[in-house]
Amino acid sequence: MAKFIKEISKKTGMVPGTLVHVGEKRAHDIKCTVFSYDADSFQEKEVKNVDECLSVKKEAEVNWFNIDGVHNVDIIKKIGDKFEIHPLVLEDIMNTSQRPKFEDFGKYFFIVIKMLYKGGDASEILAEQVSLIVGEDFVLSFQERTGDVFETIRERIRTNKGRVRQKGVDYLAYALLDAIVDNYFSIIEELGEKIEKIEENLLKRPSPRILQTLQNLKRDSIFLRKAIWPLRETISALTRGESPLIKKATVIYLRDVYDHAIQVIDAIEAFRDLISGLLDIYLSSLSNKMNEVMKVLTIFAAIFIPLTFVAGIYGMNFKYMPELEWKYGYFMVLGLMFTIGILLLAVFKRKKWF
DSSP states (O other), X not given: OHHHHHHHGGGTTOOTTOOOOBSSOOOSOOEEEEEEEOSSOEEEEEEXXXXXXXXSOOOSSEEEEEEEOOOOHHHHHHHHHHHTOOHHHHHHHHBTTOOSEEEEOSSOEEEEEEEEEEOTTSSSEEEEEEEEEEOSSEEEEEESSSOXXXXXXXXXXXHTOSSTTTSOHHHHHHHHHHHHHHHHHHHHHHHHHHHHHHHHHHHHOOOXXXXXXXXXXXXXXXXXXXXXXXXXXXXXXXXXTOSTTSOHHHHHHXXXXXXXHHHHHXXXXXXXXXXXXXXXXXXXXXXXXXXXXXXXXXXXXXXXXXXXXXXXXXXXXXXXXXXXXXXXXXXXXXXXXXXXXXXXXXXXXXXXXX
């Protein structure tokens, strides 16, 4: 959180629309891939520089420009000038801390969404901002790095499978959103499996290591909620079909994405409640364990208190104590102490204190 605030503070005092990259530092070159297609034709081209990317003619019905990397101010500005994108939109593209949202600018609409994937050690959940600009005959998709969940869409375009080649830019935007949201389910499923495993171990043998794992899971659930919860409002705005670029036929598909987003959000809320419950169980287990220890110590103390009392009496150095001169006095006192201990154990056992 401190790093996040530090990154945002770089823009303090700047003029609105000033392009400043806010996010993880990148060293790789920006990569651009162009898919131009319609029902009868298809062309795929990977270009090495932005000038070559911008020189591609939009001759097909749908032209998908996928840009990997948003850290270069000059390149993002050139793309914005080419497609007449508002400076505030370009600013949001480079500010990778944006929450999911939808904005309609008439000639095009702008979508921000978070793409989730597993970290290098497969235990950390990472988020990448994906920005979509959908125009009359083009879709611009901006990603922070190379690698995404869109390969199935690219394959459907190449092989002309499904409806994507027969539909327009709005359907392509739906397909990209659907791929991102569907990937949420795999992340949620892995999180659910972790919670189930922790629950089993917690009931058997609670330990400080489990507490650390629960704290990590709680952090992940908060992170997921922050990345996914605003998606409900974003897709809801798309399903209203207020933009002229979204056809009525596509709204039906967007409603399906909305249903999936609701399912993911409900699962996250359920996991948050479950993790909170597991934390309570952990604390209760520690408390019960401490109570068991205290109960054992109390039982021992309760047994030895009367024995100590008897020993204290016969430890007094009075001259005229009748039992001191008795031949069997020592054994009698030991027998009395042993009898008291047995009686106390029997009483505790009857009361089911152990």
